[in-house]
Amino acid sequence: MNSAVPRYQGAAAGAETARLSHFIDGRFVPAGRSSFENRHPATGELINLVPEADSAAIDDAVKAAKRALKGPWGKMSEQQRSAILRKVADGIMARFDDFLAAEVLDTGKPKSLASHIDIPRGAANFNVFADQVLTLSTETFRMATPDGAGALNYAIRGPRGVIAVVCPWNLPLLLMTWKVAPALACGNTVVVKPSEETPTTATMLGEIMNEAGVPPGVYNVVHGFGEDSAGEYLTSHPQVDGITFTGETRTGEAIMRAAAKGVRPVSLELGGKNASLVFADCDMDKAIEGVTRAVFANCGQVCLGTERVYVERPIFDQFTQRLKLAAEKLKPGNPFEASTTLGPLISQVHRDKVLSYYAKAKAEGAEIITGGGIPELPTPYSAGSFVEPTIWTGLSEDSAVMREEIFGPCCNIVPFDEEDAVIALANDSPYGLATSIWTENLTRAHRVAAQVEVGITWVNSWFLRDLRTPFGGSKQSGIGREGGVHSMEFYTELRNVCVKL
Ligand SMILES: NC(=O)c1ccc[n+]([C@@H]2O[C@H](COP(=O)([O-])OP(=O)(O)OC[C@H]3O[C@@H](n4cnc5c(N)ncnc54)[C@H](O)[C@@H]3O)[C@@H](O)[C@H]2O)c1
Numbered sequence: 007m008n009s010a011v012p013r014y015q016g017a018a019a020g021a022e023t024a025r026l027s028h029f030i031d032g033r034f035v036p037a038g039r040s041s042f043e044n045r046h047p048a049t050g051e052l053i054n055l056v057p058e059a060d061s062a063a064i065d066d067a068v069k070a071a072k073r074a075l076k077g078p079w080g081k082m083s084e085q086q087r088s089a090i091l092r093k094v095a096d097g098i099m100a101r102f103d104d105f106l107a108a109e110v111l112d113t114g115k116p117k118s119l120a121s122h123i124d125i126p127r128g129a130a131n132f133n134v135f136a137d138q139v140l141t142l143s144t145e146t147f148r149m150a151t152p153d154g155a156g157a158l159n160y161a162i163r164g165p166r167g168v169i170a171v172v173c174p175w176n177l178p179l180l181l182m183t184w185k186v187a188p189a190l191a192c193g194n195t196v197v198v199k200p201s202e203e204t205p206t207t208a209t210m211l212g213e214i215m216n217e218a219g220v221p222p223g224v225y226n227v228v229h230g231f232g233e234d235s236a237g238e239y240l241t242s243h244p245q246v247d248g249i250t251f252t253g254e255t256r257t258g259e260a261i262m263r264a265a266a267k268g269v270r271p272v273s274l275e276l277g278g279k280n281a282s283l284v285f286a287d288c289d290m291d292k293a294i295e296g297v298t299r300a301v302f303a304n305c306g307q308v309c310l311g312t313e314r315v316y317v318e319r320p321i322f323d324q325f326t327q328r329l330k331l332a333a334e335k336l337k338p339g340n341p342f343e344a345s346t347t348l349g350p351l352i353s354q355v356h357r358d359k360v361l362s363y364y365a366k367a368k369a370e371g372a373e374i375i376t377g378g379g380i381p382e383l384p385t386p387y388s389a390g391s392f393v394e395p396t397i398w399t400g401l402s403e404d405s406a407v408m409r410e411e412i413f414g415p416c417c418n419i420v421p422f423d424e425e426d427a428v429i430a431l432a433n434d435s436p437y438g439l440a441t442s443i444w445t446e447n448l449t450r451a452h453r454v455a456a457q458v459e460v461g462i463t464w465v466n467s468w469f470l471r472d473l474r475t476p477f478g479g480s481k482q483s484g485i486g487r488e489g490g491v492h493s494m495e496f497y498t499e500l501r502n503v504c505v506k507l
């Protein structure tokens with residue numbers, strides 16, 4: 007197993023088990039109060055040992071980031087930073103296979119998925135914000151003054167400072183670079199705390215940063231857990247100037263509390279309980295393909311994924327049967343094999359959570375259309391955290407399965423009769439992240455899209471991403487928007503200059 011682990015400076019050479027390091031001030035340092043195991047979710051095998059940062063290690067990282075603001079990074083032009091970020095993108099692509107292997111080992115997601123989404127997006131995030139920073143504009147206003155000479159106002163942008171970047175495990179490189187790239191483009195420095203479940207690719211990126219000419223201290227990575235560990239130490243560090251977080255809503259609340267001390271700005275991308283609305287006038291093939299991905303891609307561990315499927319009654323039976331066939335075609339197993347289309351859940355702990363919802367669905371009277379248990383797999387995959395893709399019908403709107411984010415490969419399908427009624431059902435959720443609408447009637451599509459209370463709506467598609475568009479959630483799904491100029495708004499401070507003429 008360890009031979010499949012890419013060797014990099016962060017891993018102690020020659021050691022039987024690879025050991026990751028933090029990446030602080032341009033160097034790999036193994037400091038910490040202890041270390042923890044990082045295991046491959048498809049087999050349970052040990053990938054590497056990860057140091058847990060204590061508060062002194064976090065302090066080192068934040069201070070390095072603070073110093074770097076005043077170093078060459080802070081003096082570079084936008085063009086220079088942009089060119090360096092392009093080199094980072096090139097560096098990821100040059101080591102594509104290493105990043106791919108590391109991401110598949112950490113997450114268990116199929117290689118076919120990570121090679122199409124996670125790793126190319128990791129690179130694309132740097133390119134898109136390298137472009138964006140070159141076209142960033144600010145406002146000017148001329149004003150009249152009593153003496154008739156007037157005044158000119160113009161705004162300038164500066165970096166916010168040291169940004170804490172706290173990330174989840176479901177799309178590790180993609181979601182981390184989605185924050186790091188715009189933060190760096192705007193001249194900030196970052197301290198990244200990757201998820202304890204997926205620490206490897208963020209560490210590898212340290213090497214790429216050094217090779218690309220990112221000065222020491224600009225990109226730092228510290229490992230550990232959340233509460234009473236690296237995550238909490240980092241977000242409550244007084245020299246952190248802004249916090250960007252993607253993860254669970256409850257963790258988002260803790261991060262907001264930490265940010266309140268010192269009145270630091272937060273950007274929060276949180277959970278969802280997303281609905282797909284499938285109208286009888288949809289293109290059924292497209293709807294089945296799209297909803298299958300929305301429910302089962304990444305084993306259901308996508309914040310934008312669908313766990314509530316509303317289908318107009320005339321096509322309810324046909325749709326349910328076809329989604330069942332699509333679910334049963336998914337092939338769990340070795341994520342490195344090209345034919346595997348369903349990976350495991352991230353951990354045994356998360357599997358226990360998902361299986362508890364499978365049990366709740368049964369207890370709440372669901373009809374199980376398919377799945378509901380653990381698939382039979384040969385060793386070593388029998389030790390992985392796999393679950394069956396699962397479809398229910400018959401659950402009530404107030405059941406736990408219909409209200410709470412499960413983050414597994416499962417959905418409940420509900421028939422509906424009226425457009426207004428299904429909009430009301432879709433909106434009856436504390437979350438408001440994403441919706442997909444399936445209809446060939448574009449007038450209806452626009453009408454419905456304007457009424458669903460979410461940040462992201464897809465019509466006849468799902469997870470189709472233009473990186474310039476606003477991305478984020480309403481209600482308990484988050485605060486703020488990422489993407490294009492919206493990311494730049496968070497990572498810069500606007501200052502107005504008023505010049506009396
Ligand atoms: N809206 C989005 O864009 C988006 C994208 C991906 C995932 N998500 C959400 O993320 C969740 C799954 O990810 P997860 O389980 O890794 O989330 P999580 O909230 O458990 O953990 C995310 C990160 O926060 C850290 N953390 C935990 N407690 C902390 C604390 N008290 N202080 C500081 N840091 C702390 C963790 O160590 C980890 O690095 C789901 O709810 C999913 O919907 C949202």
Ligand SMILES: O=C/C=C/C=C(\O)C(=O)O
Pocket residue numbers: 176177181184307308309310471477
């Ligand atoms: O699991 C959540 C997926 C988030 C995706 C993005 O943030 C993105 O595509 O930019």
